Amino acid sequence: MRITLIAPVYPLRGGIAQYTAILYLELKKKGHEVQIINFKRQYPKIFFPGKTQTETSEAPIKIDSKIIIDSINPLTWFQAYREIKKFGTELVIFKYWMPFFAPCLGTISRLSRRLAKSKTMMIGDNILPHEKRIGDITMTHFILNSTDLFITQSETVKKDLLSLKPNAHYRNTPHPIYNIFGDPVQKHDAKVQLKISADRVLLFFGFIRRYKGLDILLHAMPVVLKQLNVHLLIAGEFYESEEEYRDLIKKLNLEDRVTLYADYCPNEKVGQFFCASDAVVLPYRSATQSGIVQIAYHFNKPAIVTDVGGLAEVVLDNVTGFIAPPNNPEKIAESILRFYAEKREAEFAKNIEIEKKKYTWETFVEVLEELAGVAR
Template identity: 35%
Template sequence: MTQLQIALVSPFPPLRGGIAHFSTELSRALTAASHKPLHIGFRSLYPRFILRGRAAAPLATSFPQDAYLVLYNPLTWIRASLRLRRLRPDVVLIAYWAGFLAPLCFVFHRLTGLRTVVLLHNLSSHESFFFEPLMRRILSFAADGFITLSPSVDRAVASALPSIPRLMLSHPDYPPGAELPQKGVARRTLGLDPDGPLLLFFGYVRRYKGLDLLLEALALLPSRTGLRLVVAGEFYEPLERYRSLISSLGIEDRVSLHPGYVEPERSVLYFAAADASVLPYRSATQSGVAGLARGYGLPLIVTPAGSLAEAVSAGSGGVVADACSAEGIARAIEAFLDAPGGEQRLSKGSGSISWTEFADAVAVFLGDAPEGGR
C-alpha cells in the first residue's frame, strides 16, 4: 500500500471528548501502518461563555504546536489552510460532527487545493438547527469524499449528497485504557453497593441521550430488588432537573449521580463495576460510548435509535429495546436481567472491526479520492 501523508483536522488532547479520543486512535493506527498523519488540531472549539467549564474544555492549559485552530475564529482556518498549501500533504481528512463545521471544510478545500475527505461522525447536529440545509449545501462543495461511521448516516449522505464518493465503516471498539479490576473492588472504590445488578449511563448528559427515559424506566421496575443505576458524566442540562426527577420518581436510593468529566484512567472503574452499559438515546447515529463499553467487554442495552441496534452483536449478551421510550427500555432491562448469564462479560472487542482494519480501509479510500478543487 502506498504510504500517505494525511493532514488530520480534528480535536486532539488536551481537548477532551469522543472526537478527540477517536482521532487519536485513528492517528495511532495510521502511523502503525506506516502512513504519516499530520495533526491540525484545535486550541478551542467553543467560546468560554458556552462551555462554562464543561464538555470540550481542555484537560490542560498547554497545547502542542500543531493545535492552532479556533473553531469560532475563521482567521485561524485560513492560516491553517495556507500552511497546508505549503506543506502539500497527499490528502486532508476532516473530522465532522455537526453542521456548523461545513464552512471550515469549505475553506480548507478551497484554499489548500488538496484532496479533501470528510469523516462524518454525524451529518447533522444532534439538536437540529434551521440552517442545516444551508450547511449541507456548503458541504457539497467542500468534499471529494465522505467516510461514514453508521448505516443511518450513510443513508442520509446517499440521499442528500449522492454524487460524492463515500465509504461506510463501523466504529471500532476502543482498546481498554487499563486492566479491569475485580467488580467488587471497583464498586468499593467508587462508593457503590457491592451487591446486586448495576447499570451504567456514561458520558455527556444531553436531552437526546435520554437519561430521563432511563430514570423513568427504572421507576417502572420496583420489583427488581437491588437493581441500581450509576450516572457518570458531564451534564449539559441543569443537574437539579435530574435530581428533582429522581426524587419525584421515588428512586433516590437506586440512583447514584457522579457528575463531571471522568478522566480516562478513572473510567475503567465504572466499566468494571457495571453489569451493562445503557444507551437510552432518543436519537443517534452511532456511539463512542458503545465502543468504550465493548472494548471493556461490557454488554449493551440500547434503544433502536439510528444505528445503535447494530452495536449489539449476536451472542454479546446485549439487548435492543423495542421502542425509544421508558416502557421499551424497562422491558429491555428485564430481558437482560432474565437472560441466562446476562451479567457475564463478553470477550473484549467481540464482533467489531479493529483499528488496524479501519485505518487500512481509510487509507485505501483516501488514496483513491479524486483530486481537490472540484
C-alpha cells in the same frame, strides 16, 4: 502518504479528541507521515454547555499538534491552509460532527483542494445534527460540496450523506473500539473504588442531553425496582439542566437507587465505571452511532439500547445485549428485567469477545487507505 488531520486533540478533551489521537497513532504505525492541526478555540464560551473544553485527566493521550484554528476567526482558517500546503499534504482528513463547524472546515477543505492540490476526506460522526437549527442544511451542503471523500460509521449516517450528496465517494465502516482506557479490573474492585455496595449495577455513561434519554431510563427504574433491586450508576457531565434530573430522581424516589457522578469522566476513571457495572444502558431518543458502545465492548460489557440510528447495527439483539423500542420506559424496564432473570451477563460478554474483533483500528485504517486511492 503525507496526511494532515484537522480535529481536536490534547489539550482539548472528549471522545473526538481521543478518537483523533488513536487515529493519528494508527496512521503513523502504518508508515504515514502525519501532522495534526488542532483548535485553539472550538466553541465560543456562550455556545459551550460544559464546564471546560480542556483535558483534566491525570492520564491524557498527549499528542503533538499545531494549535491554530479558531472556529469563528477566518484568518486562522487561512493559516491552517498554509500549514497544510507547507507540509506537502497529500490527504487532509477532518472529523465532522455538527454544522457549526461547516464554514471553518469547508473553507479549509476548499483551499486545500484548489491551492494545495490535496485530497480531502471527511470522517462524519453526524451529517445531520441531533438537535436541528435553522441553516443546518445550507451549511451541510457547503461542507459536503467542499469535500472529495467520505467515511461514515453507520447506515444512518450513510443514508444522511447520500440523501444530500447522492454521488459521494464514500465507504461505510464501523466505529472502532476505544482501547485507551486500560484493561478490565475485577467488578468487586471497581465497586470498592466507587464506593458502591449494590449487587446489581447498571451504567448510563456520557454527557447528558435530552436526545440521550436519561429521563426515560429514570422512569423505567421504578418498574424495575418493583421486581428487582438494581442500582443505577450515572457518569457524565450535564449539557442541560442538572437540577431537572435531580428533581426527577427525587420525584421518583430513586435517591437511594442512583449514584450520580455529574462531571466529565477522566480517562483513568472510565474503566472503574464500566467494570463496576453489569451492563450499559443507552436509552437514546435518536442516534447516529455511539462511542459508548465501543467503550463497553472494550470492557466486554453488554449493552441495552434503543432501536435508533446505528445502535442496533453494533448491539446484536439477544447476542451482545438487548434492543428495546425508543421512548418507552416500560420496554426498557422489560429488557433490564429479562437481562437479570435469564442471567445473560456472562454469555453476552463471551459473545462480545468474538464480535468486537470486527471493530479494530487496523480494519478502519485499511478502509481509509483504500478510499484515499479513489480518484477525484
